[in-house]
Amino acid sequence: MKSRTLALLAALALTVACAAPSPAVDTAKPVKIGVAGAHSGDLASYGLPTLKAAQLIVKDINERGGINGRPVELLIEDDVCKPEIATNTATKLVSAGAHAVIGHICSGPTRAALPIYRAANIPVVSPSATTPSLTQGGEYPNFFRTIAADDAQARTQVDFALTSLKAKKIAVLHDKGDYGKGLAEYARDFITASGQAEVVLFEGVTPGAVDYSAAVQKVKRSGADTVLFGGYHPEASKIVGQMRQKRLTTHFVSDDGVKVDTFIQVAGKDAEGVYATGPADVSQNPLTIEYREKFRQAEGTDPGAFFDNAVAATLALTNAIAKAGSTEPKAIAQALRTEKVATPFGPISFDAKGEPVGIGFSIYQVRDGRYVQVQ
Amino acid sequence: MDYFIELLFSGLTRGAIYALIALGYTMVYGIIGLINFAHGEVYMIGAFTALIAATVLSLWGVPLLAVLALAALAAAVWAAAYGCTIERLAYRPLRAAPRLSPLISAIGMSIFLQNYVLLAQTSEFQPFPALIPDLPLLEPWAAVVGTTDLAILVVSATVMVLLTLFIRFSRMGKAMRATAQDRTMALLTGINVDTVISVTFVVGSALAAIGGLLIASHIGQINFAIGFIAGIKAFTAAVLGGIGSIPGAVLGSFVLGLTESFATGYVSSDYEDVFAFSLLVLILIFRPAGLLGKGSVDKV
Numbered sequence: 001m002k003s004r005t006l007a008l009l010a011a012l013a014l015t016v017a018c019a020a021p022s023p024a025v026d027t028a029k030p031v032k033i034g035v036a037g038a039h040s041g042d043l044a045s046y047g048l049p050t051l052k053a054a055q056l057i058v059k060d061i062n063e064r065g066g067i068n069g070r071p072v073e074l075l076i077e078d079d080v081c082k083p084e085i086a087t088n089t090a091t092k093l094v095s096a097g098a099h100a101v102i103g104h105i106c107s108g109p110t111r112a113a114l115p116i117y118r119a120a121n122i123p124v125v126s127p128s129a130t131t132p133s134l135t136q137g138g139e140y141p142n143f144f145r146t147i148a149a150d151d152a153q154a155r156t157q158v159d160f161a162l163t164s165l166k167a168k169k170i171a172v173l174h175d176k177g178d179y180g181k182g183l184a185e186y187a188r189d190f191i192t193a194s195g196q197a198e199v200v201l202f203e204g205v206t207p208g209a210v211d212y213s214a215a216v217q218k219v220k221r222s223g224a225d226t227v228l229f230g231g232y233h234p235e236a237s238k239i240v241g242q243m244r245q246k247r248l249t250t251h252f253v254s255d256d257g258v259k260v261d262t263f264i265q266v267a268g269k270d271a272e273g274v275y276a277t278g279p280a281d282v283s284q285n286p287l288t289i290e291y292r293e294k295f296r297q298a299e300g301t302d303p304g305a306f307f308d309n310a311v312a313a314t315l316a317l318t319n320a321i322a323k324a325g326s327t328e329p330k331a332i333a334q335a336l337r338t339e340k341v342a343t344p345f346g347p348i349s350f351d352a353k354g355e356p357v358g359i360g361f362s363i364y365q366v367r368d369g370r371y372v373q374v375q
Numbered sequence: 376m377d378y379f380i381e382l383l384f385s386g387l388t389r390g391a392i393y394a395l396i397a398l399g400y401t402m403v404y405g406i407i408g409l410i411n412f413a414h415g416e417v418y419m420i421g422a423f424t425a426l427i428a429a430t431v432l433s434l435w436g437v438p439l440l441a442v443l444a445l446a447a448l449a450a451a452v453w454a455a456a457y458g459c460t461i462e463r464l465a466y467r468p469l470r471a472a473p474r475l476s477p478l479i480s481a482i483g484m485s486i487f488l489q490n491y492v493l494l495a496q497t498s499e500f501q502p503f504p505a506l507i508p509d510l511p512l513l514e515p516w517a518a519v520v521g522t523t524d525l526a527i528l529v530v531s532a533t534v535m536v537l538l539t540l541f542i543r544f545s546r547m548g549k550a551m552r553a554t555a556q557d558r559t560m561a562l563l564t565g566i567n568v569d570t571v572i573s574v575t576f577v578v579g580s581a582l583a584a585i586g587g588l589l590i591a592s593h594i595g596q597i598n599f600a601i602g603f604i605a606g607i608k609a610f611t612a613a614v615l616g617g618i619g620s621i622p623g624a625v626l627g628s629f630v631l632g633l634t635e636s637f638a639t640g641y642v643s644s645d646y647e648d649v650f651a652f653s654l655l656v657l658i659l660i661f662r663p664a665g666l667l668g669k670g671s672v673d674k675v
Contacts, residue, residue, distance in 0.1 A: 213385040214639035
């Protein structure tokens, strides 16, 4: 048993050793791109659109003659969105000689797989892993993503409150839920770290309560000039309504959960002037239209979760390999950071940590009964 | 001091809201010893009826005060019909059954009604028009207490007084008290117990519907689930005050509302429910029958 494991390890080490140093441009050798994610199991619907996006783009590239004359080959591995399987997935991709990886889909498996890619020095671009620490810890310099991190929304809110609204005293409210409280905590930390404003109140309200006037009076007493609310529209419309009933004209900044038309419909005239963050609308971008249409032709259905992000990831990665002129990890990573690439989100590049520059949240404001993008 | 008064009014408003719903719980419990879990849903149906009536009447160009009165009437009548029907279908056949059976039936009725409204209406939140106009007279105090808040306070106080008088002095009220004391004996003296119980459901449901209108007008939105949370809180208030007692339900509601408001104001709204339910536990430890409840052995 032991000798067999050893033999396996040796074989593995050999393949890794063979795969890694291949900087010499050999036009016949294919560029191998791994696609890792949930392709089966109950979360397959998150991973399959990414697989399809990669296949569609790679087919186009190969029809045009490949990257710098080299054909592109996809290595497809399923991690079922489970961390314990993702390590195997990553090892398989590394031993198969992947030059770069698109994936993984879920944050947990991505975190589990990254040490293996780091050891093999392979660039990884995830279309959908949003846990902030994946990039912000700085442990994985070759990890990139084409989706805004979980805290990006809070950062957009706080930047907007500080620079555009010139907020000095901010009350941060949330609905005690995972989504709302998570956002509120990020926002609180960003405000404190900025040193430009003070968090005068940080509280959770009970969702579904019949009355929020006590919390509203507390906001008034705190002297806040801006309220940041993390949560969904039913609570947001009640809080805004009661703030206006109590004649408070404080700015109200909320999130994607509030950037829905139902909010405006329910809150009525009280919704006017409310700010909310939401993803920028990409449905009119020609690349979005092109690839969604290709997906429809191939599959007969509308593309699912993270499809646009996956298109962006594949385009960014193949573009970087082309611009780098080699499959050398350092060169690819460098090209990802410096070369802007056209994607469904518009031109994007990556910052030093691997976060996308150009994919993120916009600020909207309710004006005359509808959301208008203001920033 | 200003802050204290602001919180006081917040608490009173909340308390009055709970009271409007708690009265129905306590009346039904007082007469037949049943916790009518579908009561929150009757409140929700009242609010929906008021919304539909108000929307139609506004389209016809009826003046606002008339809309308010007619919508309240429509909601009360329709919800009363529901209350009466629920009793006939879900509780009366089980009157001789063990105590747990009607309780389960009540929970089933609550789930049924929620899902019925979900399917028949919508799962989305609907805007509810402000049916009570802001009085210019009250504008200087708008930051402390709004016109709607005041209306809720006045209505729940009035309702409590009228209800107490009704039960104490009217013929039907006397029949209700007799039925509450001993149903068999009441039957023997010629009281039509079925009618008495139906009237109890009608009155309780109509009150819940008026509450639905006022509360929805206060918070500006409704959906099929509002009855559940409001119902739980109102039930807590009724137990706190002593379930079965009408002044008790009102007192319990105000105690609960004020506790939540002051807990939010001086501690944190994160702990609003913690304070509310700790208070309930404390009161039940020292007064198991609630603040104004009469101790009785056999009631759950």
